[in-house]
Amino acid sequence: MTTTSPVEKAGGGAATYVDQRVGSNKFLARNLSKVFPDHWSFMLGEIALYSFIVVLLTGVYLTLFFKPSMVEVVYNGSYVPLKGIQMSEAYASTLNISFDVRGGLLIRQMHHWAALIFMAAMSVHMFRVFFTGAFRKPREFNWIIGVALVTLGLGAGFTGYSLPDDLLSGTGLQIARGIVQAIPVVGTWGAFLLFGGEFPGTDFISRLYSIHILLIPGLILALVTLHLIMVWTQKHTQFPGPGRTNDNVVGYPLMPVYMAKAGGFFFIVFGIIALVGGLVSINPIWIFGPYTPDQVSAGSQPDWYIGFLDGALRVMPNWESHIAGFTLSWNILIPGLVIPGLIFTALGAYPFIEAWVTGDKREHHLLDRPRNAPTRTALGVMSISFYLMLFIGAGNDIIASAFDLSINAITWFLRVALIVVPPLVFVLTRRICLGLQRRDHEKLLHGYETGRVLRLPHGEFIEAHEPISVKEMAVITSKNDVAPLPTPPKADIDGVKNKKFHQQNLRAKLSRFFYGENIPLPSAAEIEAGQSHVAHDAAVEAPLHEYEDTDEIRQFHGGILHHPGMPESNLEQVTEHKE
Amino acid sequence: MTDLTPHDAHGSQPARLGYPPHADVEHVLRVADTDPKAAKRAERQVVSMFLLSIVMVILFVAAYVGIDKHTNVYIPVFGEVGAQTIALGLTFGLAILLIGAGAIQWAKKLMPDVEVVQERHEQVSPEDVTAEAAAIYGRGKEESGFARYKMIRRTLIGAMALFPIPLVVMLRDLWSTPASEELSPAQILSTTIWKKGERIVTDATYLPVRPEDLPVGGLVSAVPASLEEVQHLEGNLNARGKAAIILVRMEPDEIVSQQGDGWDYQGILAYSKICTHVGCPIALYEQRTHHLLCPCHQSTFDLANSGNVVFGPAARNMPQLPIGVDDEGFLIAMSDFQQPVGPSFWERSS
Numbered sequence: 001m002t003t004t005s006p007v008e009k010a011g012g013g014a015a016t017y018v019d020q021r022v023g024s025n026k027f028l029a030r031n032l033s034k035v036f037p038d039h040w041s042f043m044l045g046e047i048a049l050y051s052f053i054v055v056l057l058t059g060v061y062l063t064l065f066f067k068p069s070m071v072e073v074v075y076n077g078s079y080v081p082l083k084g085i086q087m088s089e090a091y092a093s094t095l096n097i098s099f100d101v102r103g104g105l106l107i108r109q110m111h112h113w114a115a116l117i118f119m120a121a122m123s124v125h126m127f128r129v130f131f132t133g134a135f136r137k138p139r140e141f142n143w144i145i146g147v148a149l150v151t152l153g154l155g156a157g158f159t160g161y162s163l164p165d166d167l168l169s170g171t172g173l174q175i176a177r178g179i180v181q182a183i184p185v186v187g188t189w190g191a192f193l194l195f196g197g198e199f200p201g202t203d204f205i206s207r208l209y210s211i212h213i214l215l216i217p218g219l220i221l222a223l224v225t226l227h228l229i230m231v232w233t234q235k236h237t238q239f240p241g242p243g244r245t246n247d248n249v250v251g252y253p254l255m256p257v258y259m260a261k262a263g264g265f266f267f268i269v270f271g272i273i274a275l276v277g278g279l280v281s282i283n284p285i286w287i288f289g290p291y292t293p294d295q296v297s298a299g300s301q302p303d304w305y306i307g308f309l310d311g312a313l314r315v316m317p318n319w320e321s322h323i324a325g326f327t328l329s330w331n332i333l334i335p336g337l338v339i340p341g342l343i344f345t346a347l348g349a350y351p352f353i354e355a356w357v358t359g360d361k362r363e364h365h366l367l368d369r370p371r372n373a374p375t376r377t378a379l380g381v382m383s384i385s386f387y388l389m390l391f392i393g394a395g396n397d398i399i400a401s402a403f404d405l406s407i408n409a410i411t412w413f414l415r416v417a418l419i420v421v422p423p424l425v426f427v428l429t430r431r432i433c434l435g436l437q438r439r440d441h442e443k444l445l446h447g448y449e450t451g452r453v454l455r456l457p458h459g460e461f462i463e464a465h466e467p468i469s470v471k472e473m474a475v476i477t478s479k480n481d482v483a484p485l486p487t488p489p490k491a492d493i494d495g496v497k498n499k500k501f502h503q504q505n506l507r508a509k510l511s512r513f514f515y516g517e518n519i520p521l522p523s524a525a526e527i528e529a530g531q532s533h534v535a536h537d538a539a540v541e542a543p544l545h546e547y548e549d550t551d552e553i554r555q556f557h558g559g560i561l562h563h564p565g566m567p568e569s570n571l572e573q574v575t576e577h578k579e
Numbered sequence: 580m581t582d583l584t585p586h587d588a589h590g591s592q593p594a595r596l597g598y599p600p601h602a603d604v605e606h607v608l609r610v611a612d613t614d615p616k617a618a619k620r621a622e623r624q625v626v627s628m629f630l631l632s633i634v635m636v637i638l639f640v641a642a643y644v645g646i647d648k649h650t651n652v653y654i655p656v657f658g659e660v661g662a663q664t665i666a667l668g669l670t671f672g673l674a675i676l677l678i679g680a681g682a683i684q685w686a687k688k689l690m691p692d693v694e695v696v697q698e699r700h701e702q703v704s705p706e707d708v709t710a711e712a713a714a715i716y717g718r719g720k721e722e723s724g725f726a727r728y729k730m731i732r733r734t735l736i737g738a739m740a741l742f743p744i745p746l747v748v749m750l751r752d753l754w755s756t757p758a759s760e761e762l763s764p765a766q767i768l769s770t771t772i773w774k775k776g777e778r779i780v781t782d783a784t785y786l787p788v789r790p791e792d793l794p795v796g797g798l799v800s801a802v803p804a805s806l807e808e809v810q811h812l813e814g815n816l817n818a819r820g821k822a823a824i825i826l827v828r829m830e831p832d833e834i835v836s837q838q839g840d841g842w843d844y845q846g847i848l849a850y851s852k853i854c855t856h857v858g859c860p861i862a863l864y865e866q867r868t869h870h871l872l873c874p875c876h877q878s879t880f881d882l883a884n885s886g887n888v889v890f891g892p893a894a895r896n897m898p899q900l901p902i903g904v905d906d907e908g909f910l911i912a913m914s915d916f917q918q919p920v921g922p923s924f925w926e927r928s929s
Contacts, residue, residue, distance in 0.1 A: 197756075251694055264678070293820030325928040329923040
């Protein structure tokens with residue numbers, strides 16, 4: 001039974017009005033029933049999107065009160081410890097937002113927390129996409145857009161927390177300038193142009209401001225839109241499961257379930273950010289004081305997402321060369337530009353490298369389980385371990401004082417660990433993946449271990465196995481076994497030399513590296529035989545349970561209920577029972 | 580290498596192995612599907628969450644108007660916090676959160692939970708469509724004569740390549756010096772306002788320093804006496820960013836080496852305060868070892884030994900400022916720094 005309320009009538013009227021002008025009902029009819037698969041990890045991207053919306057909303061509010069100016073003023077607001085002190089207008093207006101605008105501190109803290117969550121959600125979302133192979137054809141463009149979004153997010157965060165012109169943010173800017181200045185040939189000029197002269201100058205905050213509130217958010221918004229359009233048109237990937245194939249999508253329709261779930265989830269994310277923003281203090285700039293280039297506080301830390309860059313700067317050895325009267329500062333160039341450059345280039349290029357190595361040209365909509373792509377998973381975990389080492393580096397002073405360790409020892413440990421740990425992690429992860437593959441293999445052939453240990457009449461202990469569920473069967477057998485590319489011939493049958501031999505040979509070698517270690521799925525016949533065998537065994541054990549409450553078994557014998565004169569083995573027992 | 584499509588051979592495996600389509604997996608009914616009472620209860624839950632959200636908005640407005648913005652309250656774990664911020668955050672956060680919680684509860688308990696299947700279609704366009712697009716392009720190319728008019732094509736490409744140049748050129752004046760002092764960035768970075776006879780004053784109070792003010796093992800952050808005036812004149816902190824120094828005093832026989840003969844005064848040494856790594860100011864001084872530690876990236880300098888780097892990412896020693904006293908007995912600089920202070924840059928030669 002459907003009733004139409006006056007509101008709906010008005011809504012319908014509006015829909016018709018719009019439709020007559022832009023044809024929107026065609027879009028609605030096609031898309032309102034669009035199906036989205038369900039999985040908790042698909043919410044990570046949603047968190048990123050929603051926290052970005054919160055950043056935009058709170059950011060607009062902050063622009064109403066913030067003054068991006070480095071003009072010196074004397075503070076006369078209500079925060080007593082800084083009264084009468086000279087500071088830039090940027091810092092003074094941030095104090096004003098924090099102490100004299102009602103709700104200002106709440107919004108400022110929400111803005112900062114939402115930015116941190118935005119970066120974290122993007123990172124974890126990227127991990128999910130990477131480890132499940134969701135970046136494969138046809139989604140390579142969306143992966144690149146994602147990498148660009150992370151990069152822009154770093155820029156948005158850095159330009160944002162530099163704006164208040166407090167002692168901590170100014171120190172971050174000084175470091176950033178030091179990195180720019182180290183660029184060969186153009187660095188010195190570049191730094192002077194960016195800052196309008198020497199450090200700190202009086203131009204930089206207003207320049208950062210337009211980048212922070214216009215340029216970067218504009219780009220992010222455009223790319224996010226593109227990202228979503230592509231998710232929409234390509235349809236979401238799905239994890240393997242019963243009835244889920246590469247050619248369908250199984251889940252809930254947009255109207256009404258996803259409308260309520262995803263829409264509701266926006267409010268959950270927004271609400272949690274508001275709660276955290278109200279309850280948990282972040283970046284208390286009034287404690288740091290106004291910026292001056294000759295002071296710094298100990299334990300200076302950037303926001304978490306800049307940590308890996310700061311850590312790289314800290315652990316880098318002090319290499320510098322002087323060539324023909326010019327200076328090359330490797331100690332700054334490598335951690336400040338080369339390492340981030342390599343990280344983001346490798347990230348962006350990865351889908352294409354993997355596709356080339358594997359020769360895979362097929363569309364993928366069914367996600368890989370990380371264990372089923374051991375080399376990819378190992379590469380990913382290896383990269384994360386490298387990143388983590390740098391991240392730990394950024395806290396070397398905090399770690400040293402918290403655990404009473406030598407800061408030099410920590411730094412040296414990290415210098416070595418950055419080279420030693422990632423390869424170890426690679427090998428270890430690949431072993432773990434293969435171990436998990438073996439377990440899957442085992443389950444297909446012998447069912448799953450129930451944890452029920454039985455003692456047979458002749459004294460043998462066995463663990464009962466049972467057939468795996470339909471769902472698990474579908475999940476495990478979703479694995480794709482792919483043979484590595486064959487070694488190319490040096491010449492064809494007519495003896496014509498293969499000009500591309502070296503390129504093809506490299507590709508074949510990399511392909512063997514990628515696919516070489518693999519536990520292939522048993523054949524369908526083997527699986528069926530295995531499962532029916534397990535089912536039979538399970539049936540064999542079953543009568544023991546049935547006997548438990550009957551009078552037939554009178555003696556307790558050797559830990560298992562057994563009737564003297566009854567057959568010795570289970571099987572005999574069952575056979576006799578049947579007769 | 581066009582035949583390398585190993586994946587094409589496979590097809591989707593669950594189907595290949597004959598596992599049941601999705602509809603065969605048993606759908607478990609929820610309590611709210613079978614028990615009208617449970618359904619009613621779920622409905623009540625959703626309604627009360629939405630209602631509570633409305634209440635929270637009202638409380639928010641009350642807290643905005645009613646709580647003084649300077650009142651602090653003590654809350655365990657959180658400590659001394661602004662009462663209004665906490666109240667606004669709680670009410671605002673809960674008002675939003677409850678809308679979301681209600682909507683999700685509604686979806687989970689009362690909306691259908693049967694998964695549906697939709698088919699996918701390959702992204703690639705059908706061949707006839709691609710052919711049509713190619714034909715349109717070919718006709719356009721023919722009609723425009725893009726292939727035929729070589730010079731048009733080349734000059735167009737040239738013009739397109741050059742037109743962004745003005746956009747880049749105009750960035751030149753992001754920094755400009757007054758015409759009277761045409762100094763290059765490298766020259767500017769290489770000098771500070773220190774000069775012979777410039778008095779050394781404390782950094783915050785601008786008081787001149789006598790040698791006897793500084794005990795052995797002590798450290799003073801200092802600036803040139805003319806800094807206050809220069810700062811006022813220039814309207815920025817640039818001069819401070821380069822001229823800031825630290826004074827340390829040690830027993831003269833503890834000094835292993837200096838950057839110049841007799842640059843100390845009775846064991847008082849003046850070093851730049853700006854780290855030679857990326858420019859953080861440094862003042863973490865360990866008087867026993869005479870080590871100076873940068874709080875940003877932990878470069879460590881030995882002030883008893885020419886300010887040389889003993890650890891960390893900095894590559895160059897801390898520039899030393901030669902000092903002495905004037906006839907009134909106050910500490911003065913004997914010259915400017917003999918090398919550029921602060922972080923490295925391309926044009927510096929050492």
